[in-house]
Amino acid sequence: MSGATGASKKPTVKEVALRAGVSPMTVSRTLAGGANVSPEAQEKVRAAVRELGYHRNENARSLRPGQSSGLIGVAITNLGNPYYGNFALGVEEVVTETGRRIILGNTGGESARERQLVADLKGRQVEGLILVPAGGPTEHLMPERLGDMPLVLASRRIYGLDVDVVLLDDVGGAYRGTRALLDAGHTRIGYLGNVGSAFTGGRRFEGFERALTERGVELDPELIVREQQDAASASAGEATKRLLDHDLPPTAIFTANNRNSVGALREIGRRLRAGARAADMPEIVSFDDFELAELMPVPVTIVDHDARQLGREAARLLLSRLDGGDRAQDPPRVVEMPVRVGRAVHV
Known part of the structure; x- marks a missing residue:
């Protein structure tokens, strides 16, 4: 004993x-x-x-006034998306090396929930905040509201807010993914993406459009759907149904994130179960990897990146503000991380 x-x-x-x-x-x-x-x-x-x-x-x-909490706030937009789970793991991996812990919160992509979550995290006296912005009003993120609490934005930038940001090569990745479809001979290419006001949605559509323009392929507005925002992918499935019911359906679809990819493939799977031929279904390029991509019944190309590495980089930016001494006063930094384009193993 x-x-x-x-x-x-x-x-x-x-x-x-x-x-x-x-x-x-x-x-x-x-x-x-x-x-x-x-x-x-x-x-x-x-x-x-x-x-x-x-x-x-x-x-x-907690009994000592003025003592730091040892907590880092992490606010994401979709707790049900495995992508953000990996992102949070990357943040935690770096933060725990300093003896700190993270508090994870979910905004659901809603600005009102984001505002409340930020207020709650401030109330818990987090030392710093890593945020995937929901979009919408940003008054609650301004320096006069946050005080001396450093903020790092991940995946999305807010223009007019001078803070550290870690992004992906959204434009280049979408451009290269679309080029892969064009190289395969596709000219009727559908697009499923977030609402145009979303930062990543705008950047990825820019890359998609640039690739088509360079090849002289006219952009068909009837093949472009940029209204998906729900976390369950249901709206992406409905959008795919409309595209495939078109008199001249697309032979390929670019999906601007993994939830759009899952929604599109669910609709394709539904049609295959109803007797459609796989050869008549569109090829998919997905920006972001997703669960079981290699098991899909149609060819899938992934514009891939390491979500955990994105989280690590966001955490390093934040810690450099907290622990960096003179570096804590450096001007805001924007880090853009590379992506990879490759075919999922099709079985």
Whole structure:
């Protein structure tokens, strides 16, 4: 029994300091944000935290006014989308190296819910916020509302808001994905995307349109549907039905995100079960990978990227504001991450 008691003993700040070869005060400052602590000392402390499995006593810390919470807020638009689950894992992977934790919230892509969630996270005294913007009014994200809490935007930019942003190569990825369809001989290409006001929706449509224009292929408005916004992909399925019921249906469809892809493929699957031939169904290019893409009954090309890496990069940008010393005052940065275009294995 005495051995079990010893095994359950939690490491202390003093033990972390001893392992790192620094003072307990340096450990506390590092875990509180790193102010006035050299990068070398911070790395030693974080390594000791990982090795010892140290966790701060939040109950005790909450009794000390002015102490940092050790929490990072992460607000996403669709908790049901595996893409954002991987994104959040990437954020957490980097954040936990500093002894912090994340609080994850879902806005559902609604600006009112985003505003309330940001207020709730501020109330929990998060040290910083990583946000996938919902779109709409942004007064709640302005510096005068957030105070000194740093904000990093992911996937989408808000013009007029000077904060760090990590984006994807939306334009280039959509351009290359559409070119792949054109190279395969398709000229009637449908488009399923988000509402035109969405940041990523606009950028991806720009790449799609550019590819068609360069090849001299006229853009057919009847093959363009940019109204999908629901998380369940139902509207994408309805849009695909309208496209395929057209007198001259598209031979290929570009889907601007994975929820649109799933909705389109559900409609294709429904038609195949009703007796349609796979050869008569459109080829798909999907911006974003999705579950079981390699098992789809029609050819699927993926404009792919690492959602977890996107989360890691967003977390690094935020931590550089919190722990970066002089770098915390750098001008806002925009990081654009690359994408890959490749055919899913078709079985």
